[in-house]
Amino acid sequence: MIKTDYKLNNNILIPSIGFGTWQIPDGDDAYNSTLWALENGYRHIDTAYVYRNEKSVGQAIKDYGLDRSDVFVTTKLSANIKDSTLVREYALKSLDNLGLDYVDCYLIHNARPWSDGIEGHDYFEENVAVYKVMEELYDEGKVRSIGVSNFLVKDLENLLEYSMVIPVLNQIKLHPGYLQEDIVEFCENHQILVEAYSPFATGKIFGHEDIMKLAQKHNKTEAQIILRWILQLGHLPLPKSVTKERIISNLDVFDFNLDDEDMKVMNNFKYEAQ
Numbered sequence: 672m673i674k675t676d677y678k679l680n681n682n683i684l685i686p687s688i689g690f691g692t693w694q695i696p697d698g699d700d701a702y703n704s705t706l707w708a709l710e711n712g713y714r715h716i717d718t719a720y721v722y723r724n725e726k727s728v729g730q731a732i733k734d735y736g737l738d739r740s741d742v743f744v745t746t747k748l749s750a751n752i753k754d755s756t757l758v759r760e761y762a763l764k765s766l767d768n769l770g771l772d773y774v775d776c777y778l779i780h781n782a783r784p785w786s787d788g789i790e791g792h793d794y795f796e797e798n799v800a801v802y803k804v805m806e807e808l809y810d811e812g813k814v815r816s817i818g819v820s821n822f823l824v825k826d827l828e829n830l831l832e833y834s835m836v837i838p839v840l841n842q843i844k845l846h847p848g849y850l851q852e853d854i855v856e857f858c859e860n861h862q863i864l865v866e867a868y869s870p871f872a873t874g875k876i877f878g879h880e881d882i883m884k885l886a887q888k889h890n891k892t893e894a895q896i897i898l899r900w901i902l903q904l905g906h907l908p909l910p911k912s913v914t915k916e917r918i919i920s921n922l923d924v925f926d927f928n929l930d931d932e933d934m935k936v937m938n939n940f941k942y943e944a945q
């Protein structure tokens with residue numbers, strides 16, 4: 672039985688599919704796609720300060736007019752902010768961009784600035800100091816939950832050792848052929864939900880025979896097979912699209928089931944970028 676919400680480790684509910692907005696330009700594109708997502712049943716929107724589209728995403732949320740408590744909004748502190756004295760300012764900037772009094776989840780976008788890669792300096796102390804300010808924002812109610820993104824096991828271990836609040840989730844890249852098993856196992860052992868970003872490998876996953884066969888078998892699209900597989904693994908997928916039909920169909924994954932054999936095929940899928 673697949674749930675339409677997950678419960679985070681601080682007991683708040685999060686809709687089990689989030690609408691991704693990376694690379695959707697601010698303005699009409701971000702506004703319309705967010706609006707289409709909301710109109711068609713998404714209740715969870717994922718953005719970030721560095722996506723530069725918080726304004727249009729927030730405007731669409733406002734114009735659609737749901738009760739604030741009926742939509743879950745995540746945004747992220749830029750990966751290059753490792754000076755804790757800047758965290759509050761950036762969090763408030765995001766709230767201002769979004770036009771919201773609070774966000775439902777606030778994440779450290781990456782343990783390291785993107786330009787550092789995953790080698791080199793670990794920013795252990797910096798991340799703990801940054802996270803401490805996020806804990807204050809959490810206490811003040813400016814964010815309903817706090818978490819991380821792109822954190823490796825060593826980054827999580829460091830944070831857990833020196834912080835008070837367990838991150839509610841870790842948003843990591845996860846798609847067929849890219850399972851990040853060590854991080855997933857660590858998260859599952861510590862009640863940290865795994866959010867699967869780039870579930871379609873940013874659009875490059877499509878056209879492989881194994882997934883096409885499963886799509887045929889279930890009379891579903893390849894995208895729906897992938898999203899269903901991620902849900903059945905117990906993770907939270909974040910599909911992105913600017914195409915109305917795809918936005919709609921990507922949410923239509925609650926009426927079928929992948930059996931053990933299907934799951935095996937998906938788990939063993941070898942991804943080769945095309």
Ligand SMILES: NC(=O)c1ccc[n+]([C@@H]2O[C@H](COP(=O)([O-])OP(=O)(O)OC[C@H]3O[C@@H](n4cnc5c(N)ncnc54)[C@H](OP(=O)(O)O)[C@@H]3O)[C@@H](O)[C@H]2O)c1
Pocket residue numbers: 690691692693694717718780820821842843867868869870871872873874875877892894895909910911912913914917918920921
């Ligand atoms: N925390 C991080 O560091 C991080 C990094 C990457 C992503 N993310 C989050 O995860 C979200 C998703 O990842 P992503 O943006 O890399 O992309 P993705 O969801 O893996 O793939 C999006 C691509 O797939 C296409 N697509 C979507 N649905 C489709 C369908 N049903 N059939 C065929 N093609 C389809 C989209 O095309 P169209 O848009 O043209 O329809 C787009 O080209 C992001 O938007 C962001 O919110 C987070």
